[in-house]
Amino acid sequence: KAGVTQTPRYLIKTRGQQVTLSCSPISGHRSVSWYQQTPGQGLQFLFEYFSETQRNKGNFPGRFSGRQFSNSRSEMNVSTLELGDSALYLCASSLRQGGNTGELFFGEGSRLTVL
Amino acid sequence: DQQVKQNSPSLSVQEGRISILNCDYTNSMFDYFLWYKKYPAEGPTFLISISSIKDKNEDGRFTVFLNKSAKHLSLHIVPSQPGDSAVYFCAASVRNAGGTSYGKLTFGQGTILTVHP
Numbered sequence: 001k002a003g004v005t006q007t008p009r010y011l012i013k014t015r016g017q018q019v020t021l022s023c024s025p026i027s028g029h030r031s032v033s034w035y036q037q038t039p040g041q042g043l044q045f046l047f048e049y050f051s052e053t054q055r056n057k058g059n060f061p062g063r064f065s066g067r068q069f070s071n072s073r074s075e076m077n078v079s080t081l082e083l084g085d086s087a088l089y090l091c092a093s094s095l096r097q098g099g100n101t102g103e104l105f106f107g108e109g110s111r112l113t114v115l
Numbered sequence: 116d117q118q119v120k121q122n123s124p125s126l127s128v129q130e131g132r133i134s135i136l137n138c139d140y141t142n143s144m145f146d147y148f149l150w151y152k153k154y155p156a157e158g159p160t161f162l163i164s165i166s167s168i169k170d171k172n173e174d175g176r177f178t179v180f181l182n183k184s185a186k187h188l189s190l191h192i193v194p195s196q197p198g199d200s201a202v203y204f205c206a207a208s209v210r211n212a213g214g215t216s217y218g219k220l221t222f223g224q225g226t227i228l229t230v231h232p
Contacts, residue, residue: 004158031218032218033218033219033220035220035222042222042223042224043159043204043206043220043222043225044222045218045219045220045221048218048219050218055218056218056219058219090158090159092158092218094218103149103164104161104218104220105161106151106158106159106160107158108156108157108158109158
């Protein structure tokens with residue numbers, strides 16, 4: 001069974017630009033969550049999508065947005081990039097059904113560097 | 116406000132001995148706790164979880180203990196192996212909110228475990 005796939009794995013942008021990251025969940029998983037990992041703040045929840053609807057949102061500015069498609073694939077977008085947006089962006093998928101363990105399966109992440 | 120804290124940034128253990136990783140939380144709404152392991156350049160990998168209705172859960176060499184009154188949980192690895200060397204994250208969630216928070220985990224800062232041969 002293929003795991004969570006994130007693209008691109010690495011990218012470099014400059015301040016003010018925007019970026020779109022993509023995530024393909026494990027087949028059959030309908031929930032996709034996004035996390036930002038930085039040395040200072042650790043792993044922080046960005047948002048969760050289920051059935052093409054945002055179900056939860058973390059404490060991030062409106063520059064961070066996302067969406068989910070009918071095939072459960074998800075994208076996140078960061079506009080007007082700032083230096084502080086440099087981070088590892090992790091996508092996770094889960095079955096999100098009653099009685100499951102709540103286990104999230106993470107991808108390898110997209111490493112964004114903002115210059 | 117850090118709701119999940121792992122106060123030990125690092126832990127060094129000899130192969131074959133027990134590794135104990137600790138985690139404290141402040142939000143009493145948390146009712147589900149998980150441990151993840153992360154190698155460099157990889158995403159976190161789920162290890163073990165525990166619901167707040169239990170105080171212990173065991174899976175092979177890994178055991179998680181939950182002390183709700185102290186808002187404390189710990190992960191025991193016995194025996195420790197060099198391949199266990201990684202960053203370990205404690206995470207918590209509120210699952211009893213009508214099932215709306217499955218994907219929202221609050222993570223601790225992580226503990227770097229090094230197991231020496």
